[in-house]
Amino acid sequence: MKTIGIIGGMSPESTVVYYQTINREINRRLGGNRSADIVLHSVDFEQIVALQKTGDWAAAAACLSESAQKLERIGADVLLLATNTMHKVADEIQAAVQVPLLHLVDATAEAVKAQGLATVGLLGTQFTMSDGFYSRRMQRQGVRTLVPSETQRAEIHRVIFNELCLGRFETEAKAYYLDVIEDLRTQGAEGVILGCTEIGLLLKPEDCALPLFDSAEIHAHSAVDFVLQC
DSSP, X not given: OOOEEEEEOSSHHHHHHHHHHHHHHHHHHHOTTXXXXXXXXXXXXXXXXXXXXXXXXXXHHHHHHHHHHHHHHHTOSEEEEOOSGGGGGHHHHHHTOSSOBOOHHHHHHHHHHHTTOOEEEEEOOHXXXXXXXXXXXXXXXXXXEXXXXXXXXXXXXXXXXXXXXXXXXXHHHHHHHHHHHHHHHHTTOSSEEEOSTTGXXXXXXXXXXXXXXXXXXXXXXXXXXXXXXX
């Protein structure tokens, strides 16, 4: 079996989801006591957050590229960057290694198109919702994204960093996110991308009338597809 390398820690809460999802899916497909061949490097999230706040994306890219190189040296055959926001520097990370980096946005776009949807809402950090790197890549895949209002984006971002990344999943936050999703539905969203790897810990498919696309789960499954097809 090919070895999956995970660049994790952004946040630790969602990195756990990646590890569990990959292993459970490998076991579901192969049976017995089968599990995945995984190597994980978990970065100090506080350092990444500080670089995000100052807009030093070059330094963040260098830090994560170093992580990718460590995993490649250990023997990873394919890499996952276990965070949505830092896919802003995915191209720089890919340029630093020889093994493929499976892009989260591409995997998510394929999942959306597989359900025949063309317009979806996007929830995530301010960077993911506002910087355009995510929406532009989705558009190149034929998927239009709608984002919440400026005020809503600020509150979604606050909840991610002050609650979800710290393992706090409050009913008030869930209710707020669902209200935002309803606003997006009235604007034409046919589904919603949970474009932050922690949001899937707060919202579940049964919570919402629209289809939810959990980017962390989709991304993890794309890695399973890769290692079992190679």
